[in-house]
Amino acid sequence: MSELTVTGPTRIDVGGDAPYQVLVGRDLLGELPALLTGAEQAALLYAEPLKPRAEALAGLLDAAGVRALPIEVPDAEDGKTIGVAAGCWDALGANGFTRTDVVIGLGGGAVTDLAGFVAAAWLRGVRWVPVSTSLLGMVDAAVGGKTGVNTAAGKNLVGAFHPPAGVLCDLAMLDTLPHADLVAGLAEVVKCGFIADPAILDLIEADPAAAQDPASPALRELVERAIRVKAHVVTHDLRESGLREFLNYGHTLAHAIEKVEHYRWRHGHAVSVGLIYAAALSVAAGHLAPEIAARHRRVLASLGLPVGYEADAWPALLAAMRVDKKARGSRLRFVVLDDLGSPTILAGPADELLEAAYREVIA
Incomplete structure (x- = not known):
């Protein structure tokens, strides 16, 4: 090291x-x-x-x-x-x-x-x-x-x-820390790269191995950058009335996976799959260029994080998402991307759109 x-x-x-x-x-x-x-x-x-x-x-x-x-x-x-x-x-x-x-x-x-x-x-x-x-x-x-x-x-x-x-x-x-747990934590770091600080993505792509080395200057910089992203957000929105919702990018499906798995999955692994889904939903809803969604898969896979989930799990996952904290009544809300560092809210998407995005997760 x-x-x-x-x-x-x-x-x-x-x-x-x-x-x-x-x-x-x-x-x-x-x-x-x-x-x-x-x-x-x-x-x-x-x-x-x-x-x-x-x-x-x-x-x-x-x-x-x-x-x-x-x-x-x-x-x-x-x-x-x-x-x-x-x-x-x-x-x-x-x-x-x-x-x-x-x-x-x-x-x-x-x-x-x-x-x-x-x-x-x-x-x-x-x-x-x-x-x-x-x-x-x-x-x-x-x-x-x-x-x-x-x-x-x-x-x-x-x-x-x-x-x-x-x-x-x-x-x-x-x-x-077990290597699998360290890598799982990197999913939240990657999330910060897509919603606010693309330099995080550049650092990981430059040297995925260094990003997984707890003694490397690269990991320290990644940690500090991710914390600065969150610190900025919570400084301006402690109670998740607006800006803080964007920190939930990828988390709606992630929390559903955790519930379906009875919390046997690591949170970071679920977030990794959730990021793939959120990017696919962003594309399906006409918000995001397909090449940025593809970058999600490349960055996460380079760290050894999961980028897919079970084909037959969709009904259970959809049911779990309907009780997500970000839902408003019967309307589901998702954080999606318009571009790198540009998150927004997608409210009440049709079930057909949600299922189409999930097909990208199982592909």
Whole structure:
């Protein structure tokens, strides 16, 4: 692996009513105590695979004079339930957790979503800090304050907007991340390239292998660019009343795939297929040039991400999309592209158009 030549964290500002910074770099845990000023306790949510890191972080907190309250939760999407959140609230109550205390989410996107939701609801909102250990968490779930849990009806249908006090994206955490998980996180990076920053696509096309190397300057630049895209969007639209909807490019079908697969698929893999579908729908609706849709397939395939799905799954997927958060009544809404960096909303497309676009996914 090549070594990073950049030293020190990059600080990316997220504005709005509750501004904070996203720190990107290597070996950043020493920055955490500065985000905990005034706290006597810090609840530390983590899943079992990260227990050694959680114990090390608890030691750092104790050394900084903050009592660590470790709370182990089920791994991945199994942890994103009301029942798990309720167990966390019981632990906070039993330990006298107050408004000045802090919740820390150590893990990937699922733990981040859960930790933020637990913090948003406890005492109607306490501070929280995501310490991301996955690429997906760094470029997506940790930034923007969108928190939530899953229900039987679908993914992330119960939640709250609750910006963190700060975000730590320690790239050293990616050194031991399974390669499949790292690549899955790149789907969200690719999405940012198509909706806002085409330089991301150029970087990946120039060297797909470097994009998958956690120690490469290329991956660091990709992470920073993707975070800047999201930071700009959520600064201007925290509650998804307009601009933030564009971050859902590819996600309507992606969330449907996750539901049909009972959340056994990685989120990034579902997003990859969802991007193929959204591009095909953009073309079918007369918004996008076919060569840009073809570029979706080339970029995603170069990273080893899936670009197709099952032919007979369409009825189940369509049913799942009808309860998507972006739907308005019976009208489905999709983010589509007019061009690179130019997303827009397609509302109420005909079922025939939706099915025609899906045929491109199974082709």
